[in-house]
Amino acid sequence: MGRLCSTRYERQARQRGWMRIAGLDEAGRGALFGPVVAAAVILNPRRRIVGLDDSKKIAPARRTELAERIRAHALAWAVAEIDAARIDAWNIYQASRQAMRAALEKLAITPDYLLLDAMSLDVTLEQKPLVHGDARSVSIAAASILAKTARDARMAEFDREYPQYGLAHNKGYGTPDHLEALRVHGPSPLHRFSFAPVRESACWAASATQSPLPLDAAS
Secondary structure, rough: OOOOOOOOHHHHHHOOOOOEEEEEEEEEEOOOOOOEEEEEEEEOOOOOOOOOOOOOHOHHHHHHHHHHHHHHHOOEEEEEEOOOOHHHHHOHHHHHHHHHHHHHOOOOOOOOOOEEEOOOOOOOOOEEEOOOOOHHHHHHHHHHHHHHHHHHHHHHHHHHHOHHHHHHHOOOOOHHHHHHHHHHHHHHHOOOOOOOHHHHHHHHHHHHHOOOOOHHHHH
16 A cells, blocks of 8 residues: 555644644765755645655656745745765764754744654654655655755756766766766765775775886785
């Protein structure tokens, strides 16, 4: 049985007395390059936005259209990112949580209830983690769309700086063309060195650039 993205969890929260319900989600958790980006959204229950769903299920042009509608009609929204260096220092799970918390703190309206995609935050607010939440809750789906479109825009910017990796196309994920570019060029300073494909490509690049030993030294 398929999941339906709906207002069910938002309605349940309002029935229990919470009114300022924020959905949170992140994008880029599995990428090899660049930041993880999170968004927080408080939807207006009186302004329905048709078509909200897991951002991965939505075509790019439609995502862009929905992101514009979310920003125009939500009661509040915010986006935050954690860069690759901090991902390497903390690990991607903690970096994702910190990105969500940063987005939460940037909201112009303080929420009283959180809906999150399979994650919880160290805050005193009432919260409900939902497995596959971006496909079940419209608030989480809205956050998913904002995070995804914001990160994709960042990848287009980085593509101009590092065109050899095809970031505008692969969005920093470990696609065959990206892995081949890592093999040929080695990683950039904005790759995630704690991720095995990046770490291995850095080691390979370092060994490939070492000068061979003189014949008499090798004997």
